[in-house]
Amino acid sequence: MGTMKRSKFQNLIDNAPDIPTLPAVATKVIEVVRDADSTAEDLRQIICHDPVLSSRLMRMANSAYFGLPDELTDLQRAIVLLGFNSVRNLAFTACLQSLYKSEYRCGSFTASSLWMHSVSVAVISRMLAERIWPEFAEEAFLAGIVHDVGIIVEWNLLPERFEQVIRAFEGTGRPFGEAEKQALGFDHRDCGSAILRRWGLPKHLVRVARQHHGSRKEPASLNSESGALGDRLAALVHLAECICAERGNGFIDEPRDEERVMAVLGQIGCGHEEYRNIVDCTDEELDRARTILAL
Ligand SMILES: [Fe+2]
Ligand SMILES: [Fe+2]
Numbered sequence: 001m002g003t004m005k006r007s008k009f010q011n012l013i014d015n016a017p018d019i020p021t022l023p024a025v026a027t028k029v030i031e032v033v034r035d036a037d038s039t040a041e042d043l044r045q046i047i048c049h050d051p052v053l054s055s056r057l058m059r060m061a062n063s064a065y066f067g068l069p070d071e072l073t074d075l076q077r078a079i080v081l082l083g084f085n086s087v088r089n090l091a092f093t094a095c096l097q098s099l100y101k102s103e104y105r106c107g108s109f110t111a112s113s114l115w116m117h118s119v120s121v122a123v124i125s126r127m128l129a130e131r132i133w134p135e136f137a138e139e140a141f142l143a144g145i146v147h148d149v150g151i152i153v154e155w156n157l158l159p160e161r162f163e164q165v166i167r168a169f170e171g172t173g174r175p176f177g178e179a180e181k182q183a184l185g186f187d188h189r190d191c192g193s194a195i196l197r198r199w200g201l202p203k204h205l206v207r208v209a210r211q212h213h214g215s216r217k218e219p220a221s222l223n224s225e226s227g228a229l230g231d232r233l234a235a236l237v238h239l240a241e242c243i244c245a246e247r248g249n250g251f252i253d254e255p256r257d258e259e260r261v262m263a264v265l266g267q268i269g270c271g272h273e274e275y276r277n278i279v280d281c282t283d284e285e286l287d288r289a290r291t292i293l294a295l
Pocket of ligand 1: 147148212213
């Protein structure tokens, strides 16, 4: 999409009445996400007004993973234990999950498999970041959680045409994005970036939605100081996506692309052996995350 067309598209998304909206708590969590000066106390004040979210966080803090000797009952202490960034991510993840909690299915596509895929990509993106750019680890999780959000927009906004997408995709062996372009004239990168903008999410997450299947002008290396955060996160999510495809954690079966994997590894400066190590640890990490997220 060109710039002109994209802004028209943004207008369409901004004014569509049937577009999924984020729960009010999530909007407040996003404000905290955007503000570098926010503290754990700012988060507590938002979360304490939401009993469902509060009890969920308490359950996470008391999960076997943290192995506490006594049960925690105080939200403030739970936030301190879990850490500001992970509480932010857990809260945002819980809010976003409500949008995927639909019985929607079409052919082999289901809303719940898309959610499980998003969580897998988030967990693997964080694992990759921990080894390569540890300072962005929690941001990489958020990037993974939102990367395919555009697909929700498609079936909410244009349910009949989304059925055509699935039909154009299933059994054809072509990439999902091509089937979307054919049936809709746009793909989930277009509406994903538009809805994240509408929701007021930071620019680097918008860029992840746009570039998580690669971009036309890709820098050879993202390791220099000048590499933009959005480009780096998009590359991590892209690689996580490839790992998911290899391991069958996709929401649909997409063709594997070994060449893409090698290209992204080169960009982020990760050796092939290190990459295999990460892939070998994914099962354990996914199990751990499912326990913490109570999935
Ligand atoms: Fe995608
Ligand atoms: Fe994906």
